[in-house]
Structures are given as structure tokens and as C-alpha cells.
Amino acid sequence: MTEDPFVAHRSLLFTVAYEMLGSAADAEDVLQESWLRWVDVDHSQVRDPRAYLIRVVTRQALNRLRTLSRSREDYVGEWLPEPLLTSPDVAEDVELAESVSIAMLTVLETLGPTERAVFVLREVFDMPYGELAEAIGKSAAAVRQIARRAREHVAARRPRVQVSRSEQQAVVERFLLALRTGQLLELMEVMAPDVVMIADGGGVVAAALEPIHGAELVAPLLARASRVVAAFETTAVWLNGAPAGRIEMDGEPAAVSLVVENGRVTRIYVVRNPRKLTRLDELAELAR
Numbered sequence: 001m002t003e004d005p006f007v008a009h010r011s012l013l014f015t016v017a018y019e020m021l022g023s024a025a026d027a028e029d030v031l032q033e034s035w036l037r038w039v040d041v042d043h044s045q046v047r048d049p050r051a052y053l054i055r056v057v058t059r060q061a062l063n064r065l066r067t068l069s070r071s072r073e074d075y076v077g078e079w080l081p082e083p084l085l086t087s088p089d090v091a092e093d094v095e096l097a098e099s100v101s102i103a104m105l106t107v108l109e110t111l112g113p114t115e116r117a118v119f120v121l122r123e124v125f126d127m128p129y130g131e132l133a134e135a136i137g138k139s140a141a142a143v144r145q146i147a148r149r150a151r152e153h154v155a156a157r158r159p160r161v162q163v164s165r166s167e168q169q170a171v172v173e174r175f176l177l178a179l180r181t182g183q184l185l186e187l188m189e190v191m192a193p194d195v196v197m198i199a200d201g202g203g204v205v206a207a208a209l210e211p212i213h214g215a216e217l218v219a220p221l222l223a224r225a226s227r228v229v230a231a232f233e234t235t236a237v238w239l240n241g242a243p244a245g246r247i248e249m250d251g252e253p254a255a256v257s258l259v260v261e262n263g264r265v266t267r268i269y270v271v272r273n274p275r276k277l278t279r280l281d282e283l284a285e286l287a288r
Contacts, residue, residue, distance in 0.1 A: 005049035006038050011287035012050070013057045015100070018286075019120045020061040022081035022105045024279050026068065030060045054127065055135040058117055062136065065113040076203025078211065080269055081105035082276040083239045083255040084284035090241040091165055096288050097241030099124040102257035102269045105240075106198075107157045111150055118143055119150035125288060159259050159267070169236070169243040171260045176234040176245045182226040187219040192264040197221075202273030205252070218268065225249070237280075246280060253277050 006013070013034065017027035034056045046052045072079050081102055091097045098104055099120070108116050117136055121127040122143075129147075133140040163171075171190065178186035197218045201207025212218050226232040233248040245256040255277060259267035271277065 005043075005046075006035055006053060009050055009053055011285040013053055014284075015096075015286045015288065016054060016057050016120065016125065017061045018084070019099060019105070019108070019124060020058070020065055020117055021068065022109060023068075023276075024082050024084060024284065025275075026064055027061075030057060030064055033060045051127075051131055054121070054125070055131065058121060058135040062113055062117055065116065069113060076201075077207055077209040078198050078200050079109065079202075080198060080200035080271050080276075081109070081240075082279065083244070083257065083271050084279050084286070085282060086238050086241050086284055086286060088165075088238055090238070090286055093288060095124065096286065100240045100286060101242055102240050102244075103159055103259050103267060104154075106269070107154055110157065111153060114138075115146055115150040115153070118146045119154060122147045123151065123154075159261065163260050165243070167263065168258075168260050171263060171265060172243040172245060172258055173236055175258060175265055176236060176256075179222055179245075179247075180226060180232065180234040182223045184219055184223040187222055188215050190265055191215045191219060191268075192261065192266045195264075195266055195268065197268040197270065199270040200273050200276070202275060204274060205272045207270070207272050241286070253280055255280060 010031070013031055014027055017030040018024055021027050021030070034053065037056055038053065043049070083102060084100070108119065111119060114136060118132060121132050121135065127135070129140045129143050133143045136143065138146070175190050178190055193215050194213070195215050195218055197208070197212045199207035212221065229249045231248065231250050235246045237244055237246045239255055239257055242257070244258065247254040247256060255271040257269040258265050
């Protein structure tokens with residue numbers, strides 16, 4: 001008995017939905033809705049199950065994204081993507097790792113729903129323009145224009161400097177050590193002077209409501225963190241295909257993702273909203 005195509009391609013379909021939504025919980029809901037539509041289809045009439053399923057997931061994700069776009073306008077403080085625990089193997093596919101990084105997903109959040117869908121499906125999953133047009137209900141010519149605008153938008157905002165995995169790991173470990181021990185000077189040294197820290201508490205736990213700019217402000221704030229709680233631990237983990245950190249403050253978890261350029265941290269993303277931290281103990285299966 002052959003494996004059902006939906007099951008065979010589930011990791012791919014989850015990755016498509018997650019990249020479009022930035023939320024694993026919402027991606028799982030989209031997959032459930034897509035599965036219900038798939039079981040009602042005459043599978044013998046589906047020539048290319050993979051392409052067909054991607055189209056189904058895309059439509060469901062677009063519907064969900066349009067709804068989320070309105071609700072996120074009322075989000076308390078900064079909205080960051082839901083971090084996923086991943087294996088180091090994800091980093092072997094450089095394009096996949098970049099596309100699911102917290103930094104990239106944050107950039108994708110600045111696109112409209114249609115532009116985001118087109119960018120993800122074209123740039124990450126290399127979907128032909130004809131199939132893309134069918135998936136989002138627009139002409140191929142219109143899709144090409146949307147894709148061009150989305151590429152330009154993302155290119156203007158994405159981190160431009162690529163670093164090796166070993167350099168990223170070294171800087172992340174150095175940062176986590178300085179954070180754990182509250183060493184202000186070491187934190188200042190490991191961060192770029194114009195570093196930006198963005199925190200997401202979702203109005204549920206304490207977090208800065210706006211980005212904090214500059215090492216002179218960020219470093220003292222982070223240095224105090226280990227001193228204001230009884231138990232403070234940091235652990236190096238892989239999140240969204242890159243070396244990152246998990247923090248435990250009196251038993252409450254947080255996820256920290258860093259952008260590294262020229263050996264220093266230029267961006268710090270801190271997710272404290274507990275609703276977004278349910279995936280830190282379970283490896284996510286991502287695929288292209």
C-alpha cells in the first residue's frame with residue numbers, strides 16, 4: 001500500500017504554510033483544513049499530487065493570513081514569528097535555512113498577503129509562474145509583477161552579510177555566556193554599536209513594546225537580566241535553521257535569535273510570549 005501523498009509531503013506543506021504565516025500553530029490549522037479538502041478529492045484525477053497540495057495549502061494559508069493581518073494590527077508590542085526547534089541538518093540547505101530564519105520571516109511580515117505568498121512560492125519553492133497564478137487566482141503576468149516587487153522589497157530589508165555556520169555559532173555562544181554571567185563589557189564587545197533588540201511578549205509577559213536601538217541601551221538591559229531572577233540559564237540550540245539561544249528565567253522560557261555581521265551581533269530577536277514557545281522541545285520537520 002503506497003503512502004498517501006499528503007503524508008509523504010507533509011513536511012513540505014507545513015514549511016509552505018509556516019513561511020507564509022510565521023506561526024506553527026496557524027500552519028498546523030491550515031494543514032488540517034487542507035487535509036479535509038484533500039480527502040474529498042478523487043485522487044485518481046490528480047496528475048501531480050505535490051503541486052496540487054501546495055496549491056490547496058496556499059489558498060488556505062492566504063485566507064488565514066488575511067485574517068491574521070487584521071488581528072496583528074491589535075497585537076500588544078512587537079510581533080515576532082513563532083520560533084521552531086530545528087536540527088543542524090536544516091542549515092545544510094542554505095536557501096531553506098535563510099527563508100525560515102527569524103530575520104527573514106520578520107521581513108516577510110512587512111509584505112501584503114499576496115506578495116508574501118508569491119515570494120515564498122517563487123523564491124523559496126521555485127513554483128512556475130503558471131502554477132503560482134492558479135494558486136492565488138491571478139494572471140501569470142500579474143504574478144510576475146508581484147514577484148518582482150516582492151523581491152525588491154525583501155532585498156532592501158534582508159540582512160546582507162552572510163556568515164559561516166562556525167562563526168555564527170561562536171558569536172552566539174559568546175553572547176550567551178556574557179548574558180548568563182551578566183558581563184556588561186563583554187556584551188558591549190560582542191554587539192555592534194548600532195545593534196537593535198526586538199522583543200515579543202504579546203502583552204502576556206513583560207517585554208519592550210518598541211525596538212531598542214544601540215549597544216549602550218541594550219547591553220545594560222541584558223546585563224541586568226541574570227540578576228533580577230533567582231534562576232537564570234542559557235542554552236545554545238538550533239532555531240529556524242540557525243544557532244540560537246534558549247533562556248530560562250525562573251523556569252519561564254524565552255527564545256533568542258541573533259543576526260551576526262562581521263563577527264558582531266547586529267539584531268537580537270527575543271520571543272517571550274508563552275503562546276509562541278510551545279515548539280521549543282519538539283524538532284520541527286522542515287523541507288523544500
